[in-house]
Amino acid sequence: MTSAGLTAHTVRLDALAIDARTEGRRALLAARGELVHGGTDTLGDALAALPPDITAVELDMAGVSFLDTTGLACLDLLTEYGRRRGARVTASGWRGQPRRVLELMGLDLTDPLHTGEAAAEGPAEPPVRTTSAVARERAEQLDVLRLEIAQLRQALDSRPVIDQARGVLMAAHGCTPDQAWEILRDASQHSNTKLHRIAAAIIASAAPDGPPPPEPLRSALRTAAARHLP
Structure with a gap:
């Protein structure tokens, strides 16, 4: 099962895939790829x-390399599944950038769904989101993370264009x-x-x-070439 999230980007990303197997009445799911918009559909399936x-x-979640803020909806989806089915649900193995997102959200890395003990007593309830000073601070940090993610996406989209431009400069200047x-x-920087x-x-x-590039750009490129070429 795969997610079609972010297909509009020019850089091909790793679609989310989930491998599932059962051991008795226990289901073992292994996610891999990127958990972004559309990933909830894959998990839901x-x-x-x-x-x-x-x-x-x-x-x-050890195989998940990237977690967008929209991917956090998967936690709610898991929690809702546990509540409806009366099942114990856990999400573990967080690492890298997805782990950082959970840390910024102030969630327990070993049990971000807060269902570890509750499932033994009854259906799991959605995690409580407070409006405390700590929660507000986490929200501000998450805004910063959203900006970083947007900048990363833009950088990924721009990379092929920049690489082609470097090739043009290398051919023109023998650099x-x-x-x-x-x-x-x-x-x-200078323009x-x-x-x-x-x-x-x-x-x-x-x-x-x-x-030709506009004159301000041509001037900036000539000046930059004079600085960096022998």
Whole structure:
């Protein structure tokens, strides 16, 4: 089962996949890939396919490399499954960037669903979200994380354009990849222009009858090349 999340991005990401097996009345799920928008559908399909007599669901998250903030809805989905079925549900094995998201949310890394002991007494209840000072601080940290994720996505989308622009500069100046990168970065800083915009202008100018970059960019590129080339 796979998620179609983020197919609009130019960089192909690892779609979420969930492998499931059962041992008696216990279901063992192993997630791998990226838990982003659309991942709840994949998890929902995996849960729906489980036998009706399942009393425990253990989700191993060790194979998940990236967790978007929308992917946190999977925790609510698991909790709701446990509540409806009266089953004990756990999600463990968090590491890397997904682990950091849980830490910023102030969730227990060993039992983020807060169902470890409750399931033995009855259906699990959704985790309590407080409005304490600590919770507000976590919310502010999560906003910062959202910004970092958005910047990472933009960087991933821009990378192919930047690599092509470096190739154009290498051919034009006979320079190394590192020197081409320094020229781009320097021109971006001194012209106050986003790196991917400069890269796009360079690529467009390299095409037959392509338009030259605007004069401010040409000036910034000439100055940067003089700085970084022997």
